Amino acid sequence: MPADRALRIGIAGPVGTGKSSLAAALCARLARELRLGVVTNDIYTDEDARFLRRQGVLPPERIVAVQTGCCPHTAIRDDVSENLLAVEALEAAQGPLDVVLVESGGDNLTATFSPALVDAQVFVLDCAGGDDVPRKGGPGVERADLLVINKVDLAPLVGSDVELMLRDAADRRGDRPVLAVSLRRAPDVERVADWVRDRLAAHLAGTLVPADPGPMAPHVHAHDHEHGHAHQHAH
Template identity: 65%
Template sequence: MHLDHPVITPHRHTYSAEPLRGDSSRRALRIGLGGPVGSGKTATVAALCRALRDELSIAVVTNDIYTREDAESLLREAVLPPERITAVETGACPHTAIRDDISANLEAVEQLEETLRAVDLVLIESGGDNLTATFSRGLVDAQVFVIDVASGDDIPRKGGPGITTADLLVVNKTDLAPYVGADLDTMASDARRQRGDLPVAFTSLTQPDGIRPVADWVSRRLAAWRTGAAA
């Protein structure tokens, strides 16, 4: 599906893309996290929850094709109370449920917001996909795309919509660079060439507070959302 192709969603969900609720209050900021299999999406979600849960009301929606594996991993790690984590089984290629037919994810998000009432941030994790994975703007307000050093330092220069258009590109597992022969400077340079002024964060989630660059970006995005600057 071409990125310029219009996304069609059921009519009863069209209000979900609007930043304001029916009572004119601002709904939760929705951030999607996509990226290839094994890049560290679930670990990034878990680390964000740990870093921000004391200051924000957070909920999570995970996507897997036929299982609830990622949600169950987050539940085992107790990154949030169980009622704040839910799963969507897409039954098809992961990008279908985050870009083409987003109704199942919208239902999951809306149910969480209705049940929990006051929610600041909803993290929506895609199932593992390729460099073409993008979220519908009817589902999320911003997209994070996660790649990892172990997949090769040529990944940023390969481009693809996930790398070139995501609001934040995360280059994860930087601690593995010496062991896989990856050049982080090359990855940074290639990412800048592909993304222009769009931000890039390098992370190592095995390090203390290794999620901090991403957590700080999320906090800034939420602050802008609350003031209406990032509608």
């Protein structure tokens, strides 16, 4: 059945991999052809939303900030109500929209979106985080609809092997797509934009079925999130 609402694309990944920069690049590239909105997630601030507004890639009223007050994973997977309400309110106020990007706060390799919140998921890694990360796997790396390996322009400076990362990602992901990009290069942004266009076409045709790349085991982690709180939880 053809869709009667915007395509919702989740963008997740560890801290500092370039999630906000990817959202900004996609908005800058697609804003002239598609009606876009963005919902950002931070724990205690609206920093990601303010970053996107400063870029001038969309009218400010199409960029909404959610302050989760909790683990980013929880707000995009376990209790998505706050995010879902934000997406629906954005569409009601600014719609009709073609695509809403939902950016997660920085989390670890277990972070995935509930299919109740988004229709397709992008997981972002970067070369500066180490070229062994794709080999470590995790549900986002292995089963997100698209894996983006970002900051390939930094690979020579940090000693990362992009080809190794691509091989390890392919081993983990099978035929699921992987893109190695530098968001400073327009052709690389266009490749991600093409993936968005393809997902939108399937969404409009009613053939896009949200998959659930979520953890196959309970989510447990102990680490510092991007806003400086350490904790452990299982659910």
